[in-house]
Amino acid sequence: MSFRGKLVASVLALAVSAFAVGGAQAQSIAQALTAAYDHAPDLKAALLNAKASAENIALAESAKRPTIGASISGNYNWSIINDNFNDGTSLTTGLSYNQTIFDNYQTEAKIEAARAGADAAEYQIRSTEQTVLLEVIQAYMAVYSGRQLVALRQENRNFYSAQLQSSRDRLDVGEGTRIDVAQAEARLAQGDAAYRAAVNSLEVSQATFQRYVGVAPQNLDASHNFARLIPNSLPTAIAEAEVGHPAIMMAKAAIRAAQATSDGAQAAFGPKATINGSVGTKATGPTKGATDGISGTIGFQITVPIYAGGSIGASVRKANIEQIKSEVDAMSAYDKIREAVISAWAGIQSADAQIQAANAAVSAGRTVVDGVIQERDLGTRTTLDVLNAQAELTSARETLINASSNKVIATFSLLAAMGHLTAADLGLNVEIKSAVRYTQAVDDVWAELRSVSE
Template identity: 65%
Template structure:
């Protein structure tokens, strides 16, 4: 069986293996920028915005003309009466079709597509907030677990010193075997706790690498984003109602549902379609008595009016479904307001609670450090026991761990509040990145003549 000292040495080796070894520090801003640029979830959301923008162009095509050209040829032959005869004909033409009135259905569908594209944009912003908040959480988890590993390593070193001291005191007749056994037991517990901290650090590092794309190196809990925090809870709630992407998405959903209802109701109305064509033909034959050459130019123009009377209940069902979707979007909007409000209040309370815990923990750590020093002196004078020293150190370790956790919680709660108010974005944080925006793309896909110039 391995000795306690061997276990402690092994634990220390694991610490050296898993603590960051790079000399270049990685700030929180750098981690956020890296995740914003490389995270696949955010890239997927950006592509969804582009895809939704294409639906606008598709809907706008509903009342735009379609123009096509055609060219065809025909060859025939026969051997009737022992004589070979053949003929060929060619036709060319241009066709034109356009719906010039559809009871404003296309207008409603265009508005619906625009609302859905806007909804997709806000969904991307929500994804952006979730990704950035996950990065903050992963970043601070690595910071916290690294500090815990260091703290528990120091704790192991302390217990090793106390074990050696108890053995020395036993040799000179000032201690007991019970003191030695208690120190050995506490050292074993310290080594186990240290190993658990290393395992947590490994998990935190893996999560960090998942979001940021690189291994963490020399992270720090300091950041410069405190100025973005609203000064009061009411201000935070007001900001959230105006700019949180979940609320903006809910509003866009209502617009899309209303436009969908208008489009469904437009199905009851008339539609007018204009069509026309112009073409010419050429005919040739081996029979000299047959007509040959050009057949002239011909064309036609037509207009049609259609009014739905009965469609097997499909029109009525589509209207009822659209109305239900409109009601559902309004109910979902109320839920979104409540969820955002809850998130703001929870994050605000988390900051206040973490700040109070930090203040309390700092005072407790300072006091307990003096207690440990005093108990050690009393033990040396025979007024306290080794167990008293071990218990005092355990209490100090608990207080220090509480301080580390409270510091982490305050940073995470700060960024949670920024997310709850809709301000956790690359733009608001001023990240050194190229901002992902599909606004230019949306304008491009609505260019009516783009199809005639290029097809990507």
């Protein structure tokens, strides 16, 4: 069998082997994203954090609701006077009621701040979701391109091995030199080292994939139709990002929370009115049972702060500074999102150019390798020329693999920069993780009197 026939056979064997290992069922990008969405611990933690933030609403609302308590106390008294022993018992029961009826709208400001915090935590879920899904894409393409590189470098190693055997055969018949053999041996060693490096890198990538997705990578298929979500122009992509990106929505929620906190700090200068009441019974006597009577009280209190050691003024100044900071942070968020969109957009354009150039280089490189081998066989070229031509072809093919992978990653990076790398936007077959319903239930719950479903 000719060298080219052996090379084709070895490539086919590698392809069949890879297919057998991966299994007949292709594992698409959408399937990997779906599995990762259900598996990701970071996403589950973000959901729990959002639910915990929602409880701040109930804590804030409790300040304007009544507090009711029950009490019971008893005593046993005894004494010895002039050799006379006396004893008695008393039992007191009661109910108490306290409620703030006006606090200059401090409570309303705290409630608004808590709601804004809950909204920010919900947007944090979306932000974490985008981070997780983008990491999955990067891990997916690392495995996909890694397997291609392993196959390519195995093919390259086989080529160098064949060239080494050819050099030795030519030396045996007096048509070659020991220099040709040494050069082929050196290239084979380099090819073997590159192959082993690709295998080791692939093992790491597969472990990373399993950490994110929860299952080992199978027969990956990098084709997808999510590029349809990308707009036709960069200005449109930036505009979409500025409207709905989770980071920008979080910044807006932070501004709301800071404004409400500032309002609450200002309200601390105002009056506060509370009402309170109690009712109780008392039984005394040498034995239980006799009731002395029932008593009750009701009252109100109005307080106005006059001097608090400067703490109220400091709270107002701090709240105002934090409000300004939240607005500055929002400006920074806008700038970072715009930068991310432009960077991802440029990444796609760059990858397209690299793919086009690499395709041309691969096509030309194949022709060059075939031509140089023929010229070497005719005695007009050397083995070194063949080895160099093969090295250039391999480099072009690796560039094509990397550029194709980079384009997929840049595509999903652009979706993330626009705020569209979410399970809902991608249409993944999952139950969307959200704390909205939990937050709505908490906003309407009377703490101990009603329960909140998960």
